[in-house]
Amino acid sequence: MPKPAAIAGQIVLYGAFAAFIGYFSTAPTYKQIPDDVALIKLSMSHLGGRDCRKRTAEELSKMPPNMRAPLDCPRGRSDIKLVLELDGKSMFETVMHPTGLSRDGVSTVYKRFEVKAGTYQLAVKMNDNLVNPGFNFIKEAQVTLKPAQVLVVDFNPDKGGLFFQQSAANKL
Amino acid sequence: MSLHAVLRGNAQTLFDNIENRFDDYFGGADNPLRHLGALGLYFLWILVASGLYLYTVLDTSIDGVYSSIDYLSREQWYLGGILRSLHRYAADAFVLVMMLHLVREWAHGRYYGFRLYSWVTGVPLIWLAYISGIGGYWITWDRLAQFSAIATTELLDWLPIFSEPAARNFLAPDSINDRFFTVLVFIHIGVPLMLILGLWAHVNRISRVDYLPSRRLMLATMISFLALALLKPALSDAPADLALVPTGLRLDWFMLFIHPLTDLSSPAAVWTLIFGATILLFALPFLPHPQTQPIAVVDAANCNGCARCHADCPYEAVTMALHPDKPGHRIAVVDADLCASCGICAGACPSSTPFRSQEKLVTGIDMPQQPVDEMRRQLEARLAPWGNQAGTPTPGKTRLVVFGCDQGADVRGLDAADTAAISLLCTGMLPPSFVEYALRSGADGIVVTGCREGGCEFRLGMQWTQERLARSREPHLRGLVPLQRLQVVHASRGDGGLLAAAVDEFRNRLETPGPQSIRPPAFSRRKIHHA
Numbered sequence: 023m024p025k026p027a028a029i030a031g032q033i034v035l036y037g038a039f040a041a042f043i044g045y046f047s048t049a050p051t052y053k054q055i056p057d058d059v060a061l062i063k064l065s066m067s068h069l070g071g072r073d074c075r076k077r078t079a080e081e082l083s084k085m086p087p088n089m090r091a092p093l094d095c096p097r098g099r100s101d102i103k104l105v106l107e108l109d110g111k112s113m114f115e116t117v118m119h120p121t122g123l124s125r126d127g128v129s130t131v132y133k134r135f136e137v138k139a140g141t142y143q144l145a146v147k148m149n150d151n152l153v154n155p156g157f158n159f160i161k162e163a164q165v166t167l168k169p170a171q172v173l174v175v176d177f178n179p180d181k182g183g184l185f186f187q188q189s190a191a192n193k194l
Numbered sequence: 195m196s197l198h199a200v201l202r203g204n205a206q207t208l209f210d211n212i213e214n215r216f217d218d219y220f221g222g223a224d225n226p227l228r229h230l231g232a233l234g235l236y237f238l239w240i241l242v243a244s245g246l247y248l249y250t251v252l253d254t255s256i257d258g259v260y261s262s263i264d265y266l267s268r269e270q271w272y273l274g275g276i277l278r279s280l281h282r283y284a285a286d287a288f289v290l291v292m293m294l295h296l297v298r299e300w301a302h303g304r305y306y307g308f309r310l311y312s313w314v315t316g317v318p319l320i321w322l323a324y325i326s327g328i329g330g331y332w333i334t335w336d337r338l339a340q341f342s343a344i345a346t347t348e349l350l351d352w353l354p355i356f357s358e359p360a361a362r363n364f365l366a367p368d369s370i371n372d373r374f375f376t377v378l379v380f381i382h383i384g385v386p387l388m389l390i391l392g393l394w395a396h397v398n399r400i401s402r403v404d405y406l407p408s409r410r411l412m413l414a415t416m417i418s419f420l421a422l423a424l425l426k427p428a429l430s431d432a433p434a435d436l437a438l439v440p441t442g443l444r445l446d447w448f449m450l451f452i453h454p455l456t457d458l459s460s461p462a463a464v465w466t467l468i469f470g471a472t473i474l475l476f477a478l479p480f481l482p483h484p485q486t487q488p489i490a491v492v493d494a495a496n497c498n499g500c501a502r503c504h505a506d507c508p509y510e511a512v513t514m515a516l517h518p519d520k521p522g523h524r525i526a527v528v529d530a531d532l533c534a535s536c537g538i539c540a541g542a543c544p545s546s547t548p549f550r551s552q553e554k555l556v557t558g559i560d561m562p563q564q565p566v567d568e569m570r571r572q573l574e575a576r577l578a579p580w581g582n583q584a585g586t587p588t589p590g591k592t593r594l595v596v597f598g599c600d601q602g603a604d605v606r607g608l609d610a611a612d613t614a615a616i617s618l619l620c621t622g623m624l625p626p627s628f629v630e631y632a633l634r635s636g637a638d639g640i641v642v643t644g645c646r647e648g649g650c651e652f653r654l655g656m657q658w659t660q661e662r663l664a665r666s667r668e669p670h671l672r673g674l675v676p677l678q679r680l681q682v683v684h685a686s687r688g689d690g691g692l693l694a695a696a697v698d699e700f701r702n703r704l705e706t707p708g709p710q711s712i713r714p715p716a717f718s719r720r721k722i723h724h725a
């Protein structure tokens with residue numbers, strides 16, 4: 023091949039290499055959710071309750087004085103029941119199991135739900151000690167979801183138990 | 195033939211065709227497809243150098259991390275911005291050449307036998323490269339970083355690794371803290387260090403590693419990156435905002451393709467793919483494959499300890515030890531695990547000369563499947579009817595010996611009454627004394643052919659052959675051989691037509707009276723017959 027043709031060929035091929043790298047390094051753009059959709063993230067990490075028994079006075083008197091705890095608690099934790107409702111309809115129901123071999127760790131959940139932007143009645147109910155019936159934690163509120171906004175449903179005893187977190191988006 | 199063999203064969207033909215086309219433009223030494231491993235190493239050095247600069251300006255606090263990187267592209271585009279772009283584009287190019295290198299080695303069937311080690315040490319490098327690359331994207335802490343961090347932790351959470359979902363770290367703007375970026379930078383430096391260590395192991399058993407591509411190739415790829423850096427500088431997306439799902443992401447498909455793939459399928463499917471592919475790559479060498487060839491064998495009596503085989507072996511399979519019979523001498527020892535059965539050592543051994551008078555030619559290091567003695571026998575059988583003649587040969591009577599290689603263009607098809615074709619395990623197996631021997635025993639010209647530059651199946655065969663014939667490497671072609679009667683032709687598998695044309699042209703040249711009519715003195719071997 024004559025030299026000028028070879029050089030021209032090299033320029034074309036290096037150009038194609040650069041174009042290939044340059045293009046696919048940012049394109050095509052990717053959209054994870056449709057334009058009019060918001061995200062509800064249900065996630066928590068919580069220790070379930072324990073099935074404790076009150077020790078009788080007689081029992082306590084038999085124990086060494088430094089070990090006289092009034093409650094006798096097993097090591098394992100209860101499963102946690104969780105229900106998420108949107109406009110009164112159940113969207114998600116789960117029973118979370120404690121982690122750890124002796125079932126003494128936290129129970130966790132992490133779930134994403136895509137919902138059309140709009141205003142909804144959102145409710146979350148939790149029972150963290152299944153020896154008792156019903157739900158001992160309930161949070162319900164009307165929420166407005168803007169497109170692409172994230173609403174977090176979490177649990178934190180310091181924040182009063184179940185809570186919704188929906189930060190004001192800096193830039194929409 | 196299995197489906198795998200068919201696929202592999204087709205892939206090899208495709209690679210061969212494209213590489214041959216590229217040769218027309220680049221030439222073998224500058225052909226990027228023939229130096230993918232070396233290109234990878236070069237890109238890695240670019241990454242290390244540009245990364246060091248980025249590290250010095252990075253502020254790992256949650257508020258500073260975005261702006262310290264963004265600042266480079268906006269305010270310091272002429273230095274920091276360009277280095278940032280180089281870092282990004284070299285990373286993309288790195289994974290691209292890495293994957294091409296892998297597919298090419300697979301297509302050539304280079305994953306079993308003595309190459310098992312290179313193959314198996316190559317597989318973890320893919321993991322390390324992707325961990326480094328994906329983690330790198332998080333450091334800018336823009337929306338793309340946010341997307342990738344969440345998508346990756348969600349994917350990881352499918353595996354039973356963490357007691358708490360790792361994705362909880364990115365739930366809300368107040369979920370992450372400064373320590374996150376310190377850890378991230380630590381990973382983004384530590385994993386590439388492991389990659390470099392892994393690469394050292396990867397090429398550890400190869401001698402004269404192609405550590406860097408040719409200067410031209412380095413310059414041209416660098417110019418390509420710089421052009422990209424100027425025309426399309428690497429920029430940050432908007433700052434991360436965990437209150438929002440990032441949309442319209444300018445995704446790096448080389449590094450982050452795994453996230454759309456997860457969205458399209460499921461974490462289970464993606465992990466199955468990742469672990470399945472990894473296991474398959476590791477298992478490939480143990481699946482049925484062509485039998486490995488017998489390895490080189492040393493003959494103690496004929497080894498004088500010169501270490502030429504040790505110097506020429508492309509796979510560091512030959513070491514030198516103390517000679518058992520000759521005190522103060524050394525002897526070559528072949529490591530069976532490393533030997534590629536290429537025969538290049540036999541071509542390097544000074545004892546491989548056909549001028550020796552023994553009836554059975556035994557050399558210092560030889561290949562059982564094609565001993566040097568067999569080569570001489572084959573050559574002598576073809577030369578005998580030609581006899582020794584002097585003067586310019588008459589047209590149509592020019593006798594040629596063609597030495598070729600089983601891996602390159604097939605020479606057997608050239609065999610004819612006036613052409614003796616001898617195919618070797620590798621052209622590097624040819625001792626230069628055979629060229630002289632053939633010319634002095636009746637041949638009018640010698641053609642030596644082997645794969646194109648950068649295409650040798652055993653890496654160094656053609657390079658050593660050329661240097662030996664050019665008298666710049668031992669054992670060298672002796673001075674009394676007129677170089678006009680020798681023609682070296684680069685012809686890879688499938689280049690049969692090119693080879694035939696070159697042979698015809700050479701024959702025509704020899705038949706034209708001129709300086710090429712010089713001949714070396716005739717030689718007739720005195721044969722010793724042992725009882």
Ligand code: HEM
Pocket residue numbers: 230231232234235292295296299304305309312313314316317319320323393396397400402403404405475651652653
């Ligand atoms: C991380 C990127 C990688 C780089 C920078 C790299 C680099 C190299 C280099 C420089 C060589 C020596 C080439 C020579 O001197 O002839 C080589 C050989 C080799 N590589 Fe890689 N490699 C990488 C990944 C891989 C992967 C992922 C595989 C496959 C699983 C692989 C398989 C091989 C094989 C089989 C050889 C031996 C070739 C031969 O014996 O002729 N490499 N590599």
Ligand code: SF4
Pocket residue numbers: 489490506507508509510511512528532533534535536537538539540
């Ligand atoms: S046959 Fe090739 S790989 Fe084996 S010892 Fe000889 S030169 Fe080395």
Ligand code: SF4
Pocket residue numbers: 492496497498499500501502503504525526539542543544545558559
């Ligand atoms: S080249 Fe031949 S003589 Fe030299 S060390 Fe190797 S086997 Fe021995």
